Amino acid sequence: MPAHRPALALLDPTACCAPIGEAVLTPAEAEDLARRLKALADPARLRLLSLLLAAAEGEACTCELTEPLGLSQPTVTHHLKKLAEAGLVAGERRGVWTYYRVDSDALAAAGRLLAFTP
Numbered sequence: 001m002p003a004h005r006p007a008l009a010l011l012d013p014t015a016c017c018a019p020i021g022e023a024v025l026t027p028a029e030a031e032d033l034a035r036r037l038k039a040l041a042d043p044a045r046l047r048l049l050s051l052l053l054a055a056a057e058g059e060a061c062t063c064e065l066t067e068p069l070g071l072s073q074p075t076v077t078h079h080l081k082k083l084a085e086a087g088l089v090a091g092e093r094r095g096v097w098t099y100y101r102v103d104s105d106a107l108a109a110a111g112r113l114l115a116f117t118p
Helices: 027-040 043-054 062-069 073-085 104-114
Strands: 059-061 089-094 097-102
Touching: 027 043, 027 073, 027 104, 043 059, 043 062, 043 073, 043 089, 043 097, 059 062, 062 073, 062 097, 073 089, 073 097
Parallel strands: none
Antiparallel strands: 059 097, 089 097
């Protein structure tokens, strides 16, 4: 059986942690990971992450994301808010628009937790 691990904050992208198969998640870790996975469990949000990661400067304005997704600006903003609440993207207000970029460390931390080697 995997060992218990000391508590860590998954929302801290610098936190290092053992993959899920090597140590038992604490209740706080399970809650944080579930929040991120819930945010990712939506096709529009996955596409948003993909669009942001593929953007020339690694960021995009909300106004640049509506057409590729085929969604209204309020809907895109809603999805970006969910990703931001999960700590996966960060927004920066510039005038009337908000520019978003993926927090690659936070995304990588979630990926490391899910790594599994039998």
